[in-house]
Amino acid sequence: MKTKDILKLTPGEMRERITEFSQQYFELRMKKGLGQLKSPSVMRGLRKDIARMKMALSRQITQS
Numbered sequence: 001m002k003t004k005d006i007l008k009l010t011p012g013e014m015r016e017r018i019t020e021f022s023q024q025y026f027e028l029r030m031k032k033g034l035g036q037l038k039s040p041s042v043m044r045g046l047r048k049d050i051a052r053m054k055m056a057l058s059r060q061i062t063q064s
Contacts, residue, residue, distance in 0.1 A: 001049045006056045014057045021050045 001017075009017065025046050031037040 001052070003052055003056070006053055009053075009056075011057055011060055014053050014060075018050060018053050018057070021046055021053070025050065 006014070025043065028037060028043045028046065032040065032043065037043070
């Protein structure tokens with residue numbers, strides 16, 4: 001998800017997306033542990049998306 005798209009979200013939507021992405025990341029970690037994950041780059045991208053959203057959320061809360 002691009003930063004432009006993230007900044008358009010409300011804080012509530014960001015929290016929901018963070019929760020969804022964290023759940024997806026957990027599932028990918030389980031697949032990796034079982035040897036079922038074909039592309040580890042998916043995990044990397046998801047982890048970066050979560051970090052981008054957390055940073056944008058903290059900026060919005062600080063500016064309010």
